[in-house]
Amino acid sequence: MEQNENRPKVLIIDDETVSIDVLSGLLRPFYRVVSAKSGESALARLDTQTLPDLILLDVIMPGLDGYQVCERLKLNPRTRDIPVIFITSNASEEDETRGFEVGAVDYITKPYRPGIALARVRTHVELKRRGDLLERLAVLDGLTSIPNRRRFDQFLEYEWNRSQRHAHPFSLLLLDIDYFKMYNDLYGHAQGDACLRRVAEAIATSMPRAMDLAARYGGEEFACVLPETHENGAQAVAQRILGSVRALKIPHAHSKAGEHVTVSIGVACMIPNTEKHPLDLITRADQALYKAKRAGRNQMSTLGQVSETEEA
Numbered sequence: 001m002e003q004n005e006n007r008p009k010v011l012i013i014d015d016e017t018v019s020i021d022v023l024s025g026l027l028r029p030f031y032r033v034v035s036a037k038s039g040e041s042a043l044a045r046l047d048t049q050t051l052p053d054l055i056l057l058d059v060i061m062p063g064l065d066g067y068q069v070c071e072r073l074k075l076n077p078r079t080r081d082i083p084v085i086f087i088t089s090n091a092s093e094e095d096e097t098r099g100f101e102v103g104a105v106d107y108i109t110k111p112y113r114p115g116i117a118l119a120r121v122r123t124h125v126e127l128k129r130r131g132d133l134l135e136r137l138a139v140l141d142g143l144t145s146i147p148n149r150r151r152f153d154q155f156l157e158y159e160w161n162r163s164q165r166h167a168h169p170f171s172l173l174l175l176d177i178d179y180f181k182m183y184n185d186l187y188g189h190a191q192g193d194a195c196l197r198r199v200a201e202a203i204a205t206s207m208p209r210a211m212d213l214a215a216r217y218g219g220e221e222f223a224c225v226l227p228e229t230h231e232n233g234a235q236a237v238a239q240r241i242l243g244s245v246r247a248l249k250i251p252h253a254h255s256k257a258g259e260h261v262t263v264s265i266g267v268a269c270m271i272p273n274t275e276k277h278p279l280d281l282i283t284r285a286d287q288a289l290y291k292a293k294r295a296g297r298n299q300m301s302t303l304g305q306v307s308e309t310e311e312a
Contacts, residue, residue, distance in 0.1 A: 039064030171234035
């Protein structure tokens, strides 16, 4: 049976192929199922791939055991909210207690009854998806339906720290709709809201990578977070956004930058280290944005990439 991409995703972590096959056969009619045969490989996958809705985790494995894997999952902001169910032959009260102490939501002992196991998986997946929905609503901008400032702040902080650990380049775009107050004054706030929605969609669709984030920064200003991206890559994204917004051809009779709605973009790139802070990157992007505005708007501008050894 084909695995529908809209179905919940379950990750099985178990070093025994037979156990993985049995669980996969039980779950696959209802879920997308992926597996890993060690804690180390599972953690590496979770750092780069789409996260599962639930993890089924064996306790006894070579290398990192299940308890150690669960502890690491709960320490990582990216994975700490994924529910973990231990599936193991260890049935003592001490084992179950330890499982809950390290963050598991349930504990299924082998041999298990398939119907009971499936019911427990279903319960925790549904709880996770309801929680995810509430979280998404809390971090989405009500007008444009893209992430809001709160989500931007969370994402920027997490990705900045991750880039610092791996010494990866980190880029940020700040965008402003040109002469938007004049647009609102001429066409009215209803049309202004429609304009914001269309520009937001154009920005988001110009960023196809799942690891990037486009957010409404405030008013008519937007921000794009681009982890693991050099300045050249960030400039390429900025050019796509400029083209996408121009292609909307939204009339703007009072704009001094053209006949249609346009945006100005500030591009900043750093390699994070302990001497710098995300606010330094925001400040540079803001300075580059004002540089673009002073140069006539409807364009992007950059101050250049800041290296590890350069003063922020």
